[in-house]
Amino acid sequence: MESKKELRTRCWIDIDGKKFFGPGRAQLLLMIEKNGSLSKAAKEMGMSYRKAWAMVEDMNQRGQKPYVELHKGGTKGGGAELTETGKKVLSTFQKMNDNINETLEQHKDEILGLI
Template identity: 85%
Template structure:
């Protein structure tokens, strides 16, 4: 029987040994940027609003600057938008992950042939 080999890597950023930012939070920021709404972003990701809100609060509190600005509801309804810091963190993280993926793809055949 032929075995399936795969070389994978995922990148997370820890602060004081606790996960802070990774693929899930990057996706949440992308969905907030796309939808202009935390609730719509959470719904699109299949995540509860409470969990999404908790993730945003954690990023805003533990990051050097807030990543998301939340607007309370009113006649126009609420909303959410990425701050300049949030946009920079997201774009840098995505760029870094593209480079990591490209490096892994370069070495996959050689590495897996040895396994």
């Protein structure tokens, strides 16, 4: 029987040995940008608002500059938007992952053929 082999990788950024940014947070930023709302982004990801809010707070506090600007509710309700820093981090992380995946694809057949 033929075995199913996969070559996979995930990339995270640690600060002082603690996870700071990775695929989950990148996805959260993408959903915030798409929805203009932290609660809608969390809901679309199947995540609690509290967890999403904690992730945003962590990024805003430990990053060099805030990634997300939250707007409190009012007559039109609240909202959220990425800062320029948040947009740059998301874009750069996505490009980096695309490059990593291209490299994996180039070597996949060779390495999996040896296993």
